[in-house]
Amino acid sequence: MTHLATRRHLHASYLSETLRLWADSIPHLHAEGTDPDGRPLDFDRSLICAYAFRHSYAQRHADAGTPLDVLCELMDHKSVCTTQRYYTVSLKRKREAVTKLAAHVVDHHGRPRPCSDTTYELRSVAVPYGGCTEPSNVKAGGNSCPIRFQCAGCGFYRPDPSYLPAIEQHINELRADRESATAMDAADFVITALTAQITAFEQVADRMRRRLAALPAAERAEIEEASTILRKARAGNTHTLLPLTPAPRTTPQP
Ligand code: SF4
Structure with a gap:
């Protein structure tokens, strides 16, 4: 119990470094589309970051038709205008x-x-x-x-x-x-x-x-x-x- 109570929270930098190590360890990561020889394009690994997960989470909700006010709460946005951009069509x-x-x-x-x-x-x-x-x-x-x-x-x-x-x-x-x-x-x-x-x-x-x-x-x-x-x-x-x-x-x- 004492051990759990004193365990410190994960620091943001630790999370990003771990995420980077994990992304770099994946042998093949393909983007959409192919090159002129028909080979799959490499995905830009620098795009993988914690914020991207948050962004994808919101975008998937918007695509599935989650109401704007509900997503605003889920994302903990202060203004609905911030959430609105995920619904742009x-x-x-x-x-x-x-x-x-x-x-x-x-x-x-x-x-x-x-x-x-x-x-x-x-x-x-x-x-x-x-x-x-x-x-x-x-x-x-x-x-x-x-x-x-x-x-x-x-x-x-x-x-x-x-x-x-x-x-x-x-x-x-x-x-x-x-x-x-x-x-x-x-x-x-x-x-x-x-x-x-x-x-x-x-x-x-x-x-x-x-x-x-x-x-x-x-x-x-x-x-x-x-x-x-x-x-x-x-x-x-x-x-x-x-x-x-x-x-x-x-x-x-x-
Ligand atoms: S909203 Fe009312 S009027 Fe329109 S389809 Fe439904 S029941 Fe009919």
């Missing part, structure tokens, strides 16, 4: 991603509902589990769903493959809610409503996954890349959308 890449995914939009039954880039961007808005084409909600930037974000049962719901992880996560949350409702001996209509939502979202996700699986590997890879770009663009949007029920206004006391 050029307009050109975003446009290409929209073009790619607009062809793979489905409806709330999981049936194909491809649309043009213009429709994707101008006549729909991103809500938590997919695109929404309900005009008043589009006008309100996604903050005015008339039926409290029950997208799986809504004729205006238009998800594309970039929403698959969000849909899968939501299915898990709904299942957990159903378990809780059952344990609480909630009324049948509560369980029935949750089950119906789970079934509807599962159908959307299943059909989307099956359609993707039937595509050639190269096209699937393009869709995955486009999905990552759009998830990142959405996650970097400081305008947070949550399926919350607005609190009723309280009358000010005289």
Whole structure:
């Protein structure tokens, strides 16, 4: 115990020296691409440093669509502007991603509902589990769903493959809610409503996954890349959308 209590922390210089020794001891380290003779290029080992790990950690979170405010906390950044740079997506890449995914939009039954880039961007808005084409909600930037974000049962719901992880996560949350409702001996209509939502979202996700699986590997890879770009663009949007029920206004006391 005494030994553990008196053990000193690792100094930054010790960590960098150890990291350098480890990086230099790796026999072959290849960068992306090849030289004119087709041999793999050497990776620049001077780029391996502790800060690079931190940077990669943040970038991977941003690419996976971790919300901006969550990543800001994980990175312990003082300002969200510092975190924002991990979400930078050029307009050109975003446009290409929209073009790619607009062809793979489905409806709330999981049936194909491809649309043009213009429709994707101008006549729909991103809500938590997919695109929404309900005009008043589009006008309100996604903050005015008339039926409290029950997208799986809504004729205006238009998800594309970039929403698959969000849909899968939501299915898990709904299942957990159903378990809780059952344990609480909630009324049948509560369980029935949750089950119906789970079934509807599962159908959307299943059909989307099956359609993707039937595509050639190269096209699937393009869709995955486009999905990552759009998830990142959405996650970097400081305008947070949550399926919350607005609190009723309280009358000010005289
Ligand atoms: S339920 Fe979903 S798709 Fe339907 S109007 Fe509301 S946000 Fe849009």
